[in-house]
Amino acid sequence: MEFQLIAQYLPLTVQENGFLVEHIVADCTTATVAYVPIDSKSDWFSLIIIGSQMTVALYDADGNLYQQNASEIISNDKEAAMILRIFNSNKPSFVGFWRVSITTKSGGCTLQARVASSIQVNYGFSLSISADTTTPQPFSGSNVSNVVLANLPQSLQQTNFQLSYFEVLSYNFSSGHGDAQAVLGFKPRDTSCAYQYYSEPFSCPSSAFALKITGQDADGMPFQRIAAAYCIKPSCQNNGTLTSDGACLCDSLWTGFECNLPICLNGG
Known part of the structure; x- marks a missing residue:
């Protein structure tokens, strides 16, 4: 089992550059459902599911029950954990929202979803919408207005791909639960600027939080990326x-x- 994880799972994991979902539920004895958005530039996505004596059902973007082939099942220990890696392979129902249903015999469950995609969101924080430099974390303070400056890859900047909005989630990283504190839109900047988009201003929450950045691909399908963040005091x-x-x-x-x-x- 350990050799299988090292040989099959870890080498491709380093190529997974998008964090999509972390869903942690205290009681999964009644089926819990999570949705995983897969964008049109994805090569594959991975699901890591943890729970006790699980029953797992996976539905593709068209809502059909999906049967994994042997190469997509990295670990299938339903007593404790499952690891699935679903490849694009020109599947007609690959792009869109996949649905994962998890039921355990007792206790809770955890779902984490990651993706390997050419859609990468490069972002940072600033106090000015016209800045060309950023800090990796926002500044704290009730009267401090932060903005997010963000880019899509150069190859997508002249296409119909766009960033739409982001959510500031007051996030409990031990429970995996996040409540939206603010939903703020992105606006385009001049093409000569170092960053392609700037956001509406926001005040940094009082604790660690998560950003959920959402955009649209060329077909109007949504994509999202989640990242942890925390507030820093100015020096x-x-x-x-x-x-x-x-x-x-x-x-x-x-x-x-x-x-x-x-x-x-x-x-x-």
Whole structure:
């Protein structure tokens, strides 16, 4: 079993570049259902399902019960865990929402879905919609307005692929449950900008959270990517002081969000 996982599962896992779904339910003795969106640029997707004495039913994008072939079943231990890898192979019902139904004899269950796709969303955080540089995490503070700057791959930027909106999820990473705190739209920027899209502003939640970024492919089918994020405090430089609302109070010679921009005097 261990050799099978190493030989068949791990080598392709490093090529899976999109995190689609993490669904954790405390009680799965009654069937729990999750939907997995598969985009038109996907080569394959993987499902990791954990539970006790499971019954699992998988339905393709047309709603038909899907029977996996032997090469798609990496692990089939229904007493504890299943790992499935479904390849595109020009399946007519591959693109769209797949449905996974899980029932356990006792206890909860977990579903994680990942995808290997040429749709990669490159994003970062900024305090300005016109910036060309970003930080990997947003800044905290009740009066701080963050924006997401994002790109699709260069090969898709002149096509009908587009980013639509993102959700800020107040996320409990131990339970896998997330509540939408905000749903914010993306808007296009000038083609000369380093980032293709900017978002509506948002305040960073008080704890770790998740971003769910949603877009549309050339056929109008949705795609989504989920990523974890957390809020950081600004590093007030040059004798700046962090105030209670999360902003830096700068002295008379410095400005900028982190007091890192000098104020030129005497015509300098």
